[in-house]
Amino acid sequence: MKIAMVGSGYVGLVSGACFADFGHDVVCIDKDSSKVERLRDGIMPIYEPGLASLVENNARAGRLSFTTDLAEGIKDAGAIFIAVGTPSRRGDGHADLSFVYAVAKEIGESLANDAVVVTKSTVPVGTGDEVERILSESPAIMQRGLKASVVSNPEFLREGAAIGDFKRPDRIVIGAEDEFGREVMREVYRPLFLNESPILFTGRRTSELIKYAANAFLATKITFINEIADLCEKVGANVQDVARGIGMDNRIGAKFLHAGPGYGGSCFPKDTLALLKTAEDFESPVRIVEAVVKANDSRKRAMGRKVVDALGGHDAARGKRVAMLGLTFKPNTDDMRDSPAIAVAQTLSDAGVEIAAYDPEGMEIAAPLMPDVAMKDNPYAAIEGADAIVIVTEWDAFRALDFNRVKQLAKAPVLVDLRNIYNPEDLRQAGFHYTGVGRD
Numbered sequence: 001m002k003i004a005m006v007g008s009g010y011v012g013l014v015s016g017a018c019f020a021d022f023g024h025d026v027v028c029i030d031k032d033s034s035k036v037e038r039l040r041d042g043i044m045p046i047y048e049p050g051l052a053s054l055v056e057n058n059a060r061a062g063r064l065s066f067t068t069d070l071a072e073g074i075k076d077a078g079a080i081f082i083a084v085g086t087p088s089r090r091g092d093g094h095a096d097l098s099f100v101y102a103v104a105k106e107i108g109e110s111l112a113n114d115a116v117v118v119t120k121s122t123v124p125v126g127t128g129d130e131v132e133r134i135l136s137e138s139p140a141i142m143q144r145g146l147k148a149s150v151v152s153n154p155e156f157l158r159e160g161a162a163i164g165d166f167k168r169p170d171r172i173v174i175g176a177e178d179e180f181g182r183e184v185m186r187e188v189y190r191p192l193f194l195n196e197s198p199i200l201f202t203g204r205r206t207s208e209l210i211k212y213a214a215n216a217f218l219a220t221k222i223t224f225i226n227e228i229a230d231l232c233e234k235v236g237a238n239v240q241d242v243a244r245g246i247g248m249d250n251r252i253g254a255k256f257l258h259a260g261p262g263y264g265g266s267c268f269p270k271d272t273l274a275l276l277k278t279a280e281d282f283e284s285p286v287r288i289v290e291a292v293v294k295a296n297d298s299r300k301r302a303m304g305r306k307v308v309d310a311l312g313g314h315d316a317a318r319g320k321r322v323a324m325l326g327l328t329f330k331p332n333t334d335d336m337r338d339s340p341a342i343a344v345a346q347t348l349s350d351a352g353v354e355i356a357a358y359d360p361e362g363m364e365i366a367a368p369l370m371p372d373v374a375m376k377d378n379p380y381a382a383i384e385g386a387d388a389i390v391i392v393t394e395w396d397a398f399r400a401l402d403f404n405r406v407k408q409l410a411k412a413p414v415l416v417d418l419r420n421i422y423n424p425e426d427l428r429q430a431g432f433h434y435t436g437v438g439r440d
């Protein structure tokens with residue numbers, strides 16, 4: 001089947017390349033012409049493990065191409081995916097749907113054959129209804145009498161593990177209102193159907209809500225263990241053992257129970273806010289998510305204060321230097337959107353602390369977001385002359401630092417490990433003043 005993917009960012013590019021790898025004929029469309037040019041030259045606009053070779057192989061096999069021309073790209077496509085951004089709207093936290101609706105309008109103007117239009121972007125309940133309305137008033141339907149069914153198919157991939165997640169998903173959710181939509185989606189996902197990946201067919205509004213409920217639940221799980229970590233510090237308990245102890249219960253599960261600096265990234269912060277906006281609009285409060293958003297916001301700054309404390313408190317911290325290791329919101333991505341590193345750096349700057357940082361993939365994007373931070377070429381260059389080192393992102397490159405070298409380079413052997421990647425005892429024996437999260 002020919003598939004068109006409108007929006008070639010993290011989700012659109014990975015999904016498009018994976019669909020091509022399944023044997024479909026895929027055109028990825030993006031309005032950003034420099035992105036399309038780079039993709040045509042085999043240069044990836046984002047860092048995602050395994051993506052470059054997947055794109056190259058499928059482009060070479062003639063199954064994957066790139067264009068800025070939507071009319072050309074959607075020609076003869078049986079399924080047209082919308083995978084553009086849905087960032088938080090300034091002020092009210094509602095998802096900004098202007099990109100989604102602009103694409104729907106453009107599809108309605110240029111569509112020349114029957115097709116299923118699929119929202120893969122994360123969109124609030126009712127967005128599919130609005131896309132359907134836009135299409136129903138478009139030349140494609142009003143003048144050309146074409147059939148266009150609107151389907152919701154939210155994406156659950158994680159950056160850093162996106163290809164594996166897309167090819168071996170825990171589940172595929174398809175919200176369709178008619179048989180044409182369901183039939184085309186079965187064809188799109190046939191390779192995964194044969195793989196026995198679970199596929200849940202449901203109504204469109206239900207499917208839209210599943211995505212928000214899933215992300216809000218995961219954000220809640222992270223926030224829960226973070227608050228338990230704070231309690232552990234007060235009562236002298238160990239949060240990692242608490243997480244193991246509760247995670248062995250199958251009803252709870254061990255994942256997403258790692259205490260840290262708070263959730264960030266391109267999804268959880270904006271999706272929790274958008275869910276709250278929907279809840280407000282429909283006068284059906286989701287109080288637990290309200291509490292999660294508040295707790296997570298204050299946590300990021302609290303992590304900055306933890307570093308200030310490790311420097312000896314507010315007065316002592318002024319004029320000192322901190323080495324930040326890791327800037328991206330998680331490892332194996334270059335995504336800096338809502339990364340806790342931004343709030344930690346801001347809190348440190350406000351306290352008069354100078355910052356040098358190193359991140360394996362995120363520095364180019366981070367530099368303009370953190371103008372006061374000196375970006376360095378490697379972890380040791382950041383550590384040189386530092387009064388404290390803070391691990392913000394658990395990149396593998398930081399798991400086995402040469403601590404003899406670190407001690408020689410740093411001004412003081414102070415380590416704040418916001419991801420609990422080190423064994424406190426090992427570090428103390430190596431002569432470090434060590435602070436983790438939720439444990440001694």
Ligand SMILES: NC(=O)c1ccc[n+]([C@@H]2O[C@H](COP(=O)([O-])OP(=O)(O)OC[C@H]3O[C@@H](n4cnc5c(N)ncnc54)[C@H](O)[C@@H]3O)[C@@H](O)[C@H]2O)c1
Nearest residue numbers: 007008009010011030031032083084085086121122155159
């Ligand atoms: N990033 C993730 O991990 C992830 C996971 C699941 C779901 N999602 C959701 O998927 C959606 C896309 O997220 P992303 O991270 O891929 O965003 P992104 O910003 O990386 O990519 C969006 C792309 O859409 C393009 N675009 C915007 N308007 C366009 C138009 N009119 N025509 C053609 N292209 C256009 C942009 O140029 C950009 O390249 C969001 O709704 C997000 O919430 C993201």
